Amino acid sequence: MKEENTSSRRKYNSLVSNPAVEDYSLRYVPKSFRKWSEFTVANSALGGIAYLADFAIGGSLVVTYGFTNAIWGIIIASIIIFSTGLPIAYYSAKHNIDMDLLTRGAGFGYLGSTITSIIYASFTFIYFSLEGSVMAQAISLYFGINIRIAYAIAALIIIPLVIYGMTFLSRLQLYTQPLWFILMLTPLIVILNKDPSSLSVWTSFDGEAKTIQFNPLLAGLAAGVVLSLIAQIGEQADYLRFMPEKSSRNSKKWWLFVILAGPGWIFLGMFKQIYATFLASNIVSTLGAVKATEPIYQFLFGYNLLFGLPIISLTIATLFILISQIKINVTNAYSGSLSWSNFFSRVFHVHPGRVMWVMFNVLIALTLMELGVFYELNFVLGFYSNVAIAWIGAVVADLIINKKLLKISPDYIEFKRGHLYKINPVGFVPMVLASVISIVAFFGLLGPIAQAFSPFISLAIAFLLTPVMAILTGGKYYIARKSDIVNEEHECVSCGFTYEKSDMLYCSYHKGSICSLCCTLERSCHESCKDGLKPFRLTR
Template sequence: MAEKLNPQVSQNSKEEKKEDYALEKVPKHYRMGWWSVTNVALGVATAMVFMQMGSLMAVSYGAMNALIAEIYATVIAGVLGIGIAYLAAKHGMNVNLLARGGGFGYIGASITSFIYAINFIMYCAIEGSIMAFAVYEYVQVIPIWILMVFFGLAVIPFNWFGMKQLDKLQKWSLPIFIILLGAGMIVAANMAPTYAGDVWSYLPEGAQVGGTALLTCIGIINGLVGIMALLISDYARFVKPEQFKLGVFAVGFIPQLVCFFIMGLIGIWFGVRFMEDNPGVYFVHIIGIFGALFTILTQIRINITNLYSGSLSLSNFFENVFKFTPGRTFWVVFTAVAAVIAMLAGALDYLGPMLTFQGVFLFAWAATIIADAFVVKRALRIGPMYFEYEQEKLYKWNPVGVVSLIVASTIGTMAAFGIMGTFLQNTAAFFAAILSFVLTIVLAVASKGKYYVKTDIDNVPKDEDIA
């Protein structure tokens, strides 16, 4: 107890592991300033995958369709992100812990933790591959598999001590990122482009603005919208209570603005100008070795956050199901090794179907948590008015969240693979979110909230947990 009242992370290894608060809420004395928390979250937003998504959509479906999709993503991810950030900062928990008392039960929440962890393993593999191919583009004497192993494992040390280490790394690397990005844009603007026409009027042959092309772009980007909205909780839970309003807005919205609107637009510009959808390739061609360094820097910034969120999810899953708690740093290594195996096994060849399902699942999960928090708990006052996370006070399963998520994800996935027509195929994630939102409310009313906690000790809002 004394350690929790006076945390000094550097004093001993036990407290260094405690720093992460992977399995419990973050106490108020350990909260951080809003800019430090936002700074860590921005490490995600500067990932090349967001530039690549803009380039890919623009080259394949037209610049204007890509732009509209990026605006859509900014708005939807911003709204969801602010809602999730509000809950995380208010209760000091990420979505893994919120799910326990938010309609899933502690075993039911393990479903979300496991699939969430797989998501981060796949993203680690994506970012590691981008690094590997960027360096290979410049130095082809080194086999690509060696580069994959190296870059997959090299980020482990950067993630050893949790949020405070992440904050320092992101602060030190941000100025370098901005300088190299600016240099790339200046050099590119003075190079002869592959496509000499107006970037924003570019359309592939046979495409048009709107219609199926735009819906396809929205379908492509939904997976990233879902993950960005949810992972914000891993960082927003550290916001200081006295900075609650500013922190919730900053952490919930600014990363979404940067990753979808700013980085997305930059990706569109580069992609159309050079008719290339891989930023790791065109940055190397533009500024040579500095392009490779830029790629490595951006991917390290994102992969340390991928490892962090992945390790939290795996910690929750194995603690919930198997009572196996070796510490978050163990799961950092596990996540990195799993990502390397995924790269080497060619799992990225099946990335499209995986991201399609992830978009549906993550939208449905976010909708369930928001419906439970703002409608079931607050408006209808069903069940406890707070998010319980301690296993001994929870049922293993709560049908409210579990059934809502499974039904919405199943139907949404069917829609995403074209079974229900073109429109729902490309709006499947949004469709799954609406379905999950409604089902959560209906099932909570039908069950009268009796599966939330075993013993409702104080059936009132825990105002001491509210910033």
């Protein structure tokens, strides 16, 4: 990028103008910035999957629903998460945009996707609070400090680590990955070797449900908790947008790493949840139901068998948890900052920089930690999954059915304000309806069967209604006007920086080419570029 010193031009603060810090948080990622290999991007994306909320979730499910229903719930939810994550990962990596920009062009419109920005931001701070609670439990136990002080430490140490975006995160995930895998798998190997009866304890554990028989209602409730993780694909997309260009030369490698780093995250997530059911079922009789859901005690069980000395076991277990939680919470804070940036820039036309929203997201998460959200895990995640899956279901339906099968939705992703209608009912209406109906079901107002399967109701309504809305509207609300940018690079008439074609559009207010961010932040134009335009059906 280059800048001209012109007083009439828009000026950004030093954080916003620094790509190493800002990471193109509201933009298409240009070719010049995508300097990482497919492996490096995938490794960075999978590094965040080190999180231990999976162990808390798996432990909570087995304690509540027993072995059989917990396992089936995890498997069913994992299949759905993989299936919905694949098209999102592909489009994000292909078009080099994050989940918010993808949602705008996949049936929601420019302002319609502000609601999904809040849904996604909620995912990042809810899981930050859960992961931070796990870290705080370890800090409190090891150092003997009050848990509330430990909460603050676990949250605030993340801020300086996440400021430098993808440049720093890629190195952090690369260097810590091997040690993390060793520390995670060691307890499992030790327990199976030294305590063969642990397998039978696990498979016969009936939990609070007092049954080892398959119960579809209990399995459905368990799956609903796991389905809250469906929005994790958004965090994967935040990394996948840095993928290099797909070509005939790298096609196989590109697909491999997009699948692994995109929907493939759930394979490791499913393994960790099942692993947690094994650990929790073996310690619940001695430590109780509450501690059985806390990862610090789950891993202490294995390390105590290995070392025999409590201080060594606790030190190793604490080290593992600190590494794990730093790896995931830098991702939660990073992705949350992207989402809040998108929301506030569109609604209020301000952009103080991604770093400001890192701190904002962390403070919300810290508040939830102090309120004890960890111990209401099943309810919070079960409720959240109804809304998250409605969003993802609508986006996936647009990408698969409306774009590929019906060919009503454009075959590219348009995210620029000047080219979009404020609200596209195709995805927006199904998401709202699916969320409302499934939440009503979640609270038991439609009966016990609907309550158990409320996330599935949400997915079905969103997925089926989205193509119906596309047919009814004829695709009129996808594109407000077509691009008239021809050259590969243009200088923005507002800020003076030069951007690639994909990030530019013509501005009738400024009488020249403008970048997507300056277009987003412009208050005075009142979207005059779209005055007098009537909805038109896309011709293919």
